[in-house]
Amino acid sequence: MRHWTIPRQLWQQSLEEVGAFGREGREGICLWLARQDSGSNLAFVRSAVLRGPLIRRGPLSIQIDSMLIDRFTDVVDREGLLLAGQIHGHPERFTDLSDVDRAMGFRVPKFLSVVAPYYGTHANTAFRDCGFHEFVAGSDYRRLPEHELALRVTLSETPVAAPLSV
Numbered sequence: 001m002r003h004w005t006i007p008r009q010l011w012q013q014s015l016e017e018v019g020a021f022g023r024e025g026r027e028g029i030c031l032w033l034a035r036q037d038s039g040s041n042l043a044f045v046r047s048a049v050l051r052g053p054l055i056r057r058g059p060l061s062i063q064i065d066s067m068l069i070d071r072f073t074d075v076v077d078r079e080g081l082l083l084a085g086q087i088h089g090h091p092e093r094f095t096d097l098s099d100v101d102r103a104m105g106f107r108v109p110k111f112l113s114v115v116a117p118y119y120g121t122h123a124n125t126a127f128r129d130c131g132f133h134e135f136v137a138g139s140d141y142r143r144l145p146e147h148e149l150a151l152r153v154t155l156s157e158t159p160v161a162a163p164l165s166v
């Protein structure tokens with residue numbers, strides 16, 4: 001089973017990004033990148049944020065234009081990185097994936113999709129407060145039960161650069 005490492009600094013950057021839009025009552029999103037040569041155990045090394053009019057953040061959905069996704073993919077590829085996870089905010093305590101998330105989400109094997117409660121506005125949000133969902137190849141997203149979350153997702157003190165902005 002895959003194991004993920006999330007630097008504390010990257011987690012904090014993510015909550016800042018998601019919470020900034022959450023305070024306006026909208027879903028924010030932060031993308032997580034790993035090195036392209038990562039093995040089955042995956043360490044996120046950089047976060048990325050999307051800017052401009054090609055991303056629209058609503059109270060219950062986020063729409064990203066395919067042109068922005070293409071541009072993002074080019075930038076990430078040039079950096080030798082790979083999109084392998086994301087975190088976005090939901091209102092209140094709802095940390096499951098919505099039907100829209102399941103339908104529109106990144107359907108990449110082993111992709112990690114995290115949902116933060118209260119739109120990510122609580123800076124002290126911990127892993128256990130969130131919903132962690134892995135994409136299972138040929139299937140669908142599956143939420144990690146609490147005992148699995150503790151075993152498979154680890155916080156690290158590895159420093160990370162400022163978020164990549166696309």
Ligand SMILES: [Zn+2]
Pocket residue numbers: 088089090097098101115
């Ligand atoms: Zn969602």
